[in-house]
Amino acid sequence: MFKKFSAEEVSAQNQVKASVQRKIRQSIADEYPGLEPVLDDLLPKKSPLIVAKCQNHLNLVLVNNVPLFFNIRDGPYMPTLRLLHQYPNIMKKLQVDRGAIKFVLSGANIMCPGLTSPGGSLDEEVGAETPVAIMAEGKQHALAIGFTKMSAKDIKAINKGIGVDNMHYLNDGLWKMERLE
Amino acid sequence: MAEKPQPVRVLYCAVCSLPAEYCEFGPDLEKCKPWLIQNTPDLYPDLAEELNSREADKVGEQLQSTGISSPASSAPKAEEVKHLPGGKIKKKDKKEVVIEKVVRNKRKCITTVKGLELFGVKLSDASKKLGKKFATGASVVKGPTEKEQIDVQGDISYDIVEFITDTWPDVPETAIFFIEDGKKVPAV
Numbered sequence: 001m002f003k004k005f006s007a008e009e010v011s012a013q014n015q016v017k018a019s020v021q022r023k024i025r026q027s028i029a030d031e032y033p034g035l036e037p038v039l040d041d042l043l044p045k046k047s048p049l050i051v052a053k054c055q056n057h058l059n060l061v062l063v064n065n066v067p068l069f070f071n072i073r074d075g076p077y078m079p080t081l082r083l084l085h086q087y088p089n090i091m092k093k094l095q096v097d098r099g100a101i102k103f104v105l106s107g108a109n110i111m112c113p114g115l116t117s118p119g120g121s122l123d124e125e126v127g128a129e130t131p132v133a134i135m136a137e138g139k140q141h142a143l144a145i146g147f148t149k150m151s152a153k154d155i156k157a158i159n160k161g162i163g164v165d166n167m168h169y170l171n172d173g174l175w176k177m178e179r180l181e
Numbered sequence: 182m183a184e185k186p187q188p189v190r191v192l193y194c195a196v197c198s199l200p201a202e203y204c205e206f207g208p209d210l211e212k213c214k215p216w217l218i219q220n221t222p223d224l225y226p227d228l229a230e231e232l233n234s235r236e237a238d239k240v241g242e243q244l245q246s247t248g249i250s251s252p253a254s255s256a257p258k259a260e261e262v263k264h265l266p267g268g269k270i271k272k273k274d275k276k277e278v279v280i281e282k283v284v285r286n287k288r289k290c291i292t293t294v295k296g297l298e299l300f301g302v303k304l305s306d307a308s309k310k311l312g313k314k315f316a317t318g319a320s321v322v323k324g325p326t327e328k329e330q331i332d333v334q335g336d337i338s339y340d341i342v343e344f345i346t347d348t349w350p351d352v353p354e355t356a357i358f359f360i361e362d363g364k365k366v367p368a369v
Binding site: 008009011038085086087088101102105139140141143170171175176 | 188189190191197198199200202203206207208363364365
């Protein structure tokens, strides 16, 4: 999704109303309970929250010009990888085997076999259509953020086709955009 | 979960910006190698060995051919290698003036000029001059992210290039860009 992404795709960025800001905070807090203690540091109540609208109904949540979260249409907010690296335990994790890393890092969606093979691992509780962190065999940090297409159980049972949509991965356009002016 | 989870500090490669452990899948492992060896010798033990053996070979060769003592000859070599990859990643902030036409009301529009301040132009003066020249309203507006730009009423995108280059000779024509359909188009 962010394979080709640059500041030019940002069509408008606005400082949002306090009420919208509260709503965003609330939905992030609901989505990632683990983030709650540090949410005040991440999204300080005082400092302005800026929402950048981009093409394809994509929104970026910026604080001090740093992109922290993104969402599509009215979908769930997902952290950027830089943020996830700092707080790795906020999301459910799925792990892919070593062979898949190369493809994931060039933007491929995550196929079921990569998750079910010996190198991969699944969190049984993951349902369909939830944001997840994609980890990799033998690596410490997440390499992508995905959006599950089917539940973990289905992934195991069907074991074919796309299991997780790749939303944001290392070295894609959003990763390279450390700051947005 | 603890009271306040501390942010994990992840080691990012200075060359390709990925976390160091993903360098091997990065765009160019060769370029990252010198940095990796310096900063995370334990992550890729093979690399260090490889380099050591190579360096040893080199030093040995040099010793044989010229007879210079080994530490003196190997030190500048290492520095040279470090420089090359570092210089490439950091893009310089380009100085440019970006002109955009925003349609406001079917046949009315606003021309926004961004980036004049990068050339040492005082924005308030500039907006006054623009307003005078085109006989329209022109104002300095704060963009959403603390950046100031000049909004001029009316479509002046064609005359403005000449005006800018005439009034401020510091601004080269090549640094002026239009935004058309979301794409940057050079003015010249």
